[in-house]
Amino acid sequence: MKKYNFNAGPSILPREVIEATAAACLDFNGSGLSLMEISHRAKDFQPVVDEAVALFKELLNIPEGYSVLFLGGGASLEFCMVPFNFLEKKAAYLNTGVWAKKAIKEAKAFGEVVEVASSADTTYSYIPKGYEIPADADYFHITTNNTIYGTEIREDLDSPVPMIADMSSDIFSRPIDVSKYICIYGGAQKNLSMAGLTFVIVKDEAVGKVSRYIPTMLNYQTHIDGGSMFNTPPVVPIYCALQNLKWIKAHGGVEAMDKRAHERAELLYAEIDRNKLFRGTVEKEDRSVMNICFVMNDEYKDLEADFMKFATERGMVGIKGHRSVGGFRASCYNAMDIEGVQALVDCMQEFEKLH
Numbered sequence: 001m002k003k004y005n006f007n008a009g010p011s012i013l014p015r016e017v018i019e020a021t022a023a024a025c026l027d028f029n030g031s032g033l034s035l036m037e038i039s040h041r042a043k044d045f046q047p048v049v050d051e052a053v054a055l056f057k058e059l060l061n062i063p064e065g066y067s068v069l070f071l072g073g074g075a076s077l078e079f080c081m082v083p084f085n086f087l088e089k090k091a092a093y094l095n096t097g098v099w100a101k102k103a104i105k106e107a108k109a110f111g112e113v114v115e116v117a118s119s120a121d122t123t124y125s126y127i128p129k130g131y132e133i134p135a136d137a138d139y140f141h142i143t144t145n146n147t148i149y150g151t152e153i154r155e156d157l158d159s160p161v162p163m164i165a166d167m168s169s170d171i172f173s174r175p176i177d178v179s180k181y182i183c184i185y186g187g188a189q190k191n192l193s194m195a196g197l198t199f200v201i202v203k204d205e206a207v208g209k210v211s212r213y214i215p216t217m218l219n220y221q222t223h224i225d226g227g228s229m230f231n232t233p234p235v236v237p238i239y240c241a242l243q244n245l246k247w248i249k250a251h252g253g254v255e256a257m258d259k260r261a262h263e264r265a266e267l268l269y270a271e272i273d274r275n276k277l278f279r280g281t282v283e284k285e286d287r288s289v290m291n292i293c294f295v296m297n298d299e300y301k302d303l304e305a306d307f308m309k310f311a312t313e314r315g316m317v318g319i320k321g322h323r324s325v326g327g328f329r330a331s332c333y334n335a336m337d338i339e340g341v342q343a344l345v346d347c348m349q350e351f352e353k354l355h
């Protein structure tokens with residue numbers, strides 16, 4: 001039976017990307033050695049990093065003066081690296097979920113943190129609007145896609161101060177105006193590569209402005225200077241990222257990924273809104289096109305486990321909602337074909353007919 005991978009992360013990758021990475025793990029570039037057993041400084045590997053950085057910049061149309069870094073530690077380490085490197089006195093944060101909250105917690109160790117708005121009152125079912133960003137903040141931090149709740153800020157906001165964004169779960173799903181940000185980061189395991197890699201886009205001239213000592217490995221300057229090779233980077237996930245960047249380019253770039261994402265999301269949300277058994281969990285205008293959350297309508301609540309079993313038997317994988325929201329979550333990252341979403345919609349319709 002064909003499996004449809006709706007996992008939230010680590011998550012679906014194009015088959016070609018997995019096959020190319022697996023092949024390099026057996027024999028890298030015809031060298032007779034595995035990608036896993038060569039030096040990151042081998043002359044064959046440097047072009048992998050160079051090409052990945054170049055494609056990353058090309059696909060996102062990143063302006064001059066920015067560096068792309070490939071690091072370890074996940075988005076979670078960036079929650080601390082960001083304030084370490086950029087927070088001198090005060091920073092503004094938008095609280096749109098668990099990940100935003102974790103970023104806020106770390107920032108508080110470095111200076112004053114202004115939480116400009118929060119949607120915690122409704123389990124983060126909407127994106128706050130109409131808040132004020134202090135003009136004397138060093139930066140304004142947002143989480144563009146709230147993976148757990150299924151809300152998304154799918155535009156580049158206006159801000160009186162430079163922005164920093166956690167784009168773990170929607171990077172490469174739409175064009176971004178990178179010039180509005182001094183830093184964009186994320187774990188690669190949602191929409192870019194396998195687990196073990198963190199990407200950081202950083203504006204070079206924004207680094208080095210804080211007065212504190214920054215430990216070498218946590219200082220962005222170290223990794224800008226070292227071209228992500230100050231120490232051993234995650235070699236296999238970088239190779240996998242390169243294969244995926246090539247796949248994105250071959251499939252029309254981020255504009256095409258944006259179109260695919262909207263087609264998938266429209267199909268699934270239309271069914272959630274139509275089907276008497278289900279309802280969405282967040283404000284319609286803030287719905288994520290990447291992580292689509294839904295629950296059983298109140299009068300059908302006791303059918304939840306039945307639907308999970310029904311869908312699992314038909315090849316749906318990873319549709320269980322996060323424990324804080326319950327119900328279901330279909331994560332539809334770049335590699336998810338419309339066919340997969342159609343299969344889920346078919347499941348929902350067949351199940352409705354039984355009840």
Ligand SMILES: *Cc1c(COP(=O)(O)O)cnc(C)c1O
Nearest residue numbers: 074075076099147166168169187
């Ligand atoms: C998954 C996720 C994280 C955590 O990423 P790690 O790489 O596991 O640290 C942070 N932010 C968002 C938005 C996420 O989806």
